[in-house]
Structures are given as structure tokens and as C-alpha cells.
Amino acid sequence: MKKQRLIILGGGESGVGTALLGKDKGYEVFVSDKGIIKEKYKKVLIHNEIEFEDGQHTEAKILNADIIMKSPGIPDKVVLIKQIRAKGIKVVSEIEFASNFTKATLIAITGSNGKTTTASLTHHLLKQELNVGLAGNIGDSFAKQILEENYPNYVLEISSFQLDDIIEFKPKIAVLLNVTPDHLDRYDYVFENYIASKFRIIKNQAKEDYFIYDADDEVIESWLMQHPIQSTLLPFSLTKQIENGAYLDKDNIKITIDNNQIIMPTKNLALEGKHNVKNAMAASTVAHLLKIRKQTIRESLENFQGVEHRLENVLKINKVQYINDSKATNVNATYYALESMDAPTVWIVGGQDKGNDYQELFQFVNEKVKAIICLGVDNEKLMANFGHMVDVIVETQYMSEAVKIAYKIAEAGENVLLSPACASFDLFENYEDRGRQFKDAVRNL
Structure with a gap:
């Protein structure tokens, strides 16, 4: 009996895990990633003798699949996915x-x-x-x-x-x-x-x-x-x-x-x-x-200790509490963060906007935020929404600078909150990278 051909698009955690399980269950497995596969995952694929490519998708090796597992990060709008669907090939998630x-x-x-x-x-x-x-x-x-x-x-x-x-x-x-x-x-x-x-x-x-x-x-x-x-x-x-x-x-x-x-x-x-x-x-x-x-x-x-990058208390310096909420990648998450602030707050916000409507934050910004530091490639929307609400609003593209500015503004008994309400991909690898950079910058003050 001919082995079923399992093609995996994306060589990250879920892709490589699926490749290992697929091989174990008797599939013929091929992993293809348009980006570069991380070294630790390449090693696993090589060690398990699983064929892969990165930096490209070779259509000839993909469109002959019996089943395709695509990384959740790949949208259906991508031409390759449209071709796969047009051929009637089954597309599933790792789950x-x-x-x-x-x-x-x-x-x-x-x-x-x-x-x-x-x-x-x-x-x-x-x-x-x-x-x-x-x-x-x-x-x-x-x-x-x-x-x-x-x-x-x-x-x-x-x-x-x-x-x-x-x-x-x-x-x-x-x-x-x-x-x-x-x-x-x-x-x-x-x-x-x-x-x-x-x-x-x-x-x-x-x-x-x-x-x-x-x-x-x-x-x-x-x-x-x-x-x-x-x-x-x-x-x-x-x-x-x-x-x-x-x-x-x-x-x-x-x-x-x-x-x-x-x-x-x-x-x-x-x-x-x-x-x-x-x-x-x-x-x-x-x-x-x-x-x-x-x-x-x-x-x-x-x-229960809580989750890293989610309203995580980092350090208190000169009686100012630094809080890492880098995992707040949408407005609603930041809503909860601002709602839970019980002292005047210097708010670090911004990143890749996913079509945000900031209106629900206005009450908390008026009530609790004393200064805003915009940390993104494009901060225009933030400036337009919040510029008139606070006395101090500044722009930067470096985490270390954002934290230094916050350090100068915040006074004893206040908070410095990183709660971006946006995705991180404009300046950082992911929200974890953003949160770690924040924590490192705070520890280096």
C-alpha cells in the first residue's frame, strides 16, 4: 500500500511536532517553510530523517499531497493555499x-x-x-x-x-x-x-x-x-x-x-x-x-503564579512598580490591564495595529494615565486618539529608550505599564521578545 503523503507548511513548533507524529504513524512527510526554519527545529528534522525545505515553497512537492497541515500563521488568502484548496486537497490544523x-x-x-x-x-x-x-x-x-x-x-x-x-x-x-x-x-x-x-x-x-x-x-x-x-x-x-x-x-x-x-x-x-x-x-x-x-x-x-508577560510585576524601583503586560496584543486585553491599575500610570503602548478601535480605553486613560509612550513604527493613530487626553505623549522605537523616558516621568507610588494593545511584529520578534526586552531594560535602570 502506498504511503499517504503528508505535507506540512511551516517549520515551527506545531509543524515539527506534526512531522514527528506523522512519520511515526506511517506517512511520507515533507516540511516546507517560506521563512527560515530555526536551527533547533532543523536539527530535529535532520535527526529524524524528515525531508524539508526553507526559504521557499516548491509547488511540485506540495501539490501532490494527500493531506496538508498548515501553520496557523498562514492565511487562506495566500496563493498557494488557494491552489491547494482548488485541487481539493484536505487542509487541517495540527490540533x-x-x-x-x-x-x-x-x-x-x-x-x-x-x-x-x-x-x-x-x-x-x-x-x-x-x-x-x-x-x-x-x-x-x-x-x-x-x-x-x-x-x-x-x-x-x-x-x-x-x-x-x-x-x-x-x-x-x-x-x-x-x-x-x-x-x-x-x-x-x-x-x-x-x-x-x-x-x-x-x-x-x-x-x-x-x-x-x-x-x-x-x-x-x-x-x-x-x-x-x-x-x-x-x-x-x-x-x-x-x-x-x-x-x-x-x-x-x-x-x-x-x-x-x-x-x-x-x-x-x-x-x-x-x-x-x-x-x-x-x-x-x-x-x-x-x-x-x-x-x-x-x-x-x-x-497559582500567573503567566509570564501577563500583568507580570517586574520590579519596584524608587517606589515605582514596573508591570509587563506584553501579552496584551489587542484593545480588550489592555482594557483589563488599565482597569486594574490603582495608581497614576505611565502607559507604554503601540505596535502593529490590527484595525483597533481605542474608544473603550478613553475612560481609563482620562482617569488613570498620566503619560503615554508610543512604541511602534507608526504611532499616528495613537497620537490622534490620545494626544489631547494626557499632558505628556512621546514616540520612540526602542524599548530601552521607552523605559528610560518612563523612569524620568514616573514618581513614587505610581506605575509603569507595558500594555501594547497591538501585535509586536513591527519592532520585535513576538510578544515574548517584547516583554523580555522590557524586563531587561527595567533591570538595567
Whole structure:
């Protein structure tokens, strides 16, 4: 029998993981990356005798595929993808490909904001009592973990780009945290297309599967009213009483599933801010569903350390707190960051704009921000939106300079917050690189 030809577009973490799993499962594998594949990934491919190319896509080697796994970063608008689709070749995401080779219980988490924090927190709650992996947009690729670890349970952080290329993917538990305009450049600037993409997470679920979601999110609520879904619903809310699901009652989170209720006090939550109460509700609902003991959930919520680059306290210098929120790559994430500031703040913002509407930030900027430092190649939109709101607004293209300016402006008892509301690719490799440069610059003051 002729081997099936698996072509992988993109030689990053998910691409190389898929290549290893594909080879192990008997596919003929070829990896193609238009950019340059990182040295550490090249070594893995060479060591495993997997054929690859970088710096180009050779059509003749790609268009004869039986199945194609494309990196989530490659948009459908690319000519090569159009050619592949025109030939009727099956295109899948790594999540879709890998899930065919595991019988594990899958917990899939998506949302415009809070995915990484909630996935990490959920994993932290479950790992105390279950054998569980953490994958998706985070850590080692899902495909590689299935090959090497084969955990009986996985928490998966999943982006809309990964969901766009799923066909049969069916998580036992799906979590949708929120839907706010993000990545609209990938969805023809039509918010509805992006919403539909997020809801693909429950597309294959049945009655015995669970859907955990934010019942305070109007976008989610209105979508659910218009589309019948099969899953068992477990909403969470800060404002309304929920019969099956989670809600906030004074300072307690109450979670009820099949008449079995647990109560969690919020006063000792390790993570601060209203949005983190929601993230805790979502994670605890998953844990309660999977029969994790109440005591374990409570202790884990209290000792969770948080995620790097997400409202991360870096240092206090001369009584000024420096905070790294480089992971805030959209306006809504920055909304939460500014909302949680309790002192006058010097705000470092900017980068690659994805069609942002800054209006929802105006109240906080007027109330809490004393100076703005624009850190991007093109800061025109920021200057136009915020120029008249603060006395000091400056532009720079260097992180070290941004931090030095902030150091001069901020006074004792105030904050310096990096919360860019934009993608990082204009000046940095990615948001991690941006966050690390910020932390290095602060430590070098």
C-alpha cells in the first residue's frame, strides 16, 4: 500500500511536532517553510530523517499531497493555499491532525483574551490529581506530546486560526472565555466571521460533551440564541444567578453541576482583577466536572503564579512598580490591564495595529494615565486618539529608550505599564521578545 503523503507548511513548533507524529504513524512527510526554519527545529528534522525545505515553497512537492497541515500563521488568502484548496486537497490544523491519534479527554479553551492564563490555571488545578498535558498554543506541540507522553487528559489553548482548520475535532469540554474584535485583518474585517471561527470549538460536540462560557458576554449570548447547539451548557457569570454552572455570590464563586455544588472564596485568589475571577470560574468548573476535590481546587487557585508577560510585576524601583503586560496584543486585553491599575500610570503602548478601535480605553486613560509612550513604527493613530487626553505623549522605537523616558516621568507610588494593545511584529520578534526586552531594560535602570 502506498504511503499517504503528508505535507506540512511551516517549520515551527506545531509543524515539527506534526512531522514527528506523522512519520511515526506511517506517512511520507515533507516540511516546507517560506521563512527560515530555526536551527533547533532543523536539527530535529535532520535527526529524524524528515525531508524539508526553507526559504521557499516548491509547488511540485506540495501539490501532490494527500493531506496538508498548515501553520496557523498562514492565511487562506495566500496563493498557494488557494491552489491547494482548488485541487481539493484536505487542509487541517495540527490540533485536528493530532487529535486523531489519541483517546484522551480533551479540554479545549479559546477566547479573545485570557486563554493562556485560563489554560495554565486549568492545567494547574487538574495536575494535582490527574495525569494531564498542556498544549495547543502553549509549550510543546500537541502532536509531539501525543507521540512522546500520550497523557490521558489534555488542556489545549486554541486560537481562532487553529479552529479555522478543524474538521472532526471534538473536545469533551470546550471553554469560550469571551469574544471581542481581534485579528480582524484575517477575517476580512467582518466581526461575524471571527465569531463563527471561535464557535467552531463546539461544532462537533454532542449532548454528553460540555460547553463552558461567559454568560455576561453579549456576543456569545446572542450567538447562542440564534444557533442551536448540542452540548450541555455550563455558563459562568459575575452578575446573574446560574442554576447549572458558576456565578459570583458576594465574595464566593458558587459552582453547581448536576445538583452538586461547591463554593470557593475569592478573597485569596492569587490573580487580581475581575477578569481573573472569570478565568478562575472557568478553570474551576472544568476541575469540578472532572471530579477534582474542592480542597485541591481552592489551594491551587490560591497558589497559582500567573503567566509570564501577563500583568507580570517586574520590579519596584524608587517606589515605582514596573508591570509587563506584553501579552496584551489587542484593545480588550489592555482594557483589563488599565482597569486594574490603582495608581497614576505611565502607559507604554503601540505596535502593529490590527484595525483597533481605542474608544473603550478613553475612560481609563482620562482617569488613570498620566503619560503615554508610543512604541511602534507608526504611532499616528495613537497620537490622534490620545494626544489631547494626557499632558505628556512621546514616540520612540526602542524599548530601552521607552523605559528610560518612563523612569524620568514616573514618581513614587505610581506605575509603569507595558500594555501594547497591538501585535509586536513591527519592532520585535513576538510578544515574548517584547516583554523580555522590557524586563531587561527595567533591570538595567
